[in-house]
Amino acid sequence: MRLIGMLDSPYVRRVAISLRLMGLPFAHESLSVFRTYDQFAAINPVVKAPSLVTVEGEVLMDSGLILEHAERLAAPEQRLMPADNASHTRSLRLIGLALAGTEKAVQRVYEEMLRPPEARHQPWMDRVGAQMLAAFDLLEAEIGDGTGWLLADRPMQADVTTAVAFYFSRAMRGDDVDWNSRFPRLADLSARAEALPAFRDLPHD
Numbered sequence: 310m311r312l313i314g315m316l317d318s319p320y321v322r323r324v325a326i327s328l329r330l331m332g333l334p335f336a337h338e339s340l341s342v343f344r345t346y347d348q349f350a351a352i353n354p355v356v357k358a359p360s361l362v363t364v365e366g367e368v369l370m371d372s373g374l375i376l377e378h379a380e381r382l383a384a385p386e387q388r389l390m391p392a393d394n395a396s397h398t399r400s401l402r403l404i405g406l407a408l409a410g411t412e413k414a415v416q417r418v419y420e421e422m423l424r425p426p427e428a429r430h431q432p433w434m435d436r437v438g439a440q441m442l443a444a445f446d447l448l449e450a451e452i453g454d455g456t457g458w459l460l461a462d463r464p465m466q467a468d469v470t471t472a473v474a475f476y477f478s479r480a481m482r483g484d485d486v487d488w489n490s491r492f493p494r495l496a497d498l499s500a501r502a503e504a505l506p507a508f509r510d511l512p513h514d
Contacts, residue, residue: 314358331383389466407474413441472502
């Protein structure tokens with residue numbers, strides 16, 4: 310399989326780390342949707358990161374759909390989504406909060422990177438920033454005492470997505486909030502996750 314996209318994208322990174330944890334071999338091609346647009350478009354004309362080229366040559370996109378495909382390929386003992394209904398629902402709740410926070414962080418980053426200062430709409434940026442923090446506030450309150458993984462005795466998809474989301478959002482939006490003080494449990498989870506080989510080998514660019 311070929312994973313297309315840069316690891317500075319939290320969506321690409323969550324897929325890459327998940328594939329590694331599930332023991333699924335893949336080649337990573339670090340193409341940018343900006344700097345290498347034409348090269349990316351030759352693989353996927355939609356130019357959406359991440360894109361995954363399957364063994365059969367199908368091009369999949371959207372991190373959630375790619376991971377759904379990966380879950381079907383992985384051995385049962387290496388899958389990252391819980392099998393029982395209650396834990397599966399709990400996992401979806403945590404992943405949803407992490408992705409919501411990530412989405413709002415990305416929106417703010419794009420607003421600041423791509424739009425000239427005179428064209429930025431501050432009320433919109435304030436609203437998106439508040440939504441981002443609300444998602445992480447809820448996640449912080451729901452992750453327990455911060456001493457173990459969220460759902461099992463090993464990192465699962467909820468852990469991967471939460472850790473990647475927090476690392477990215479703190480790195481990109483760390484200038485306007487004390488992330489470690491406001492979210493100490495998330496900061497601890499992030500630190501433990503980033504110490505794992507799968508995270509170290511696939512760092513945020």
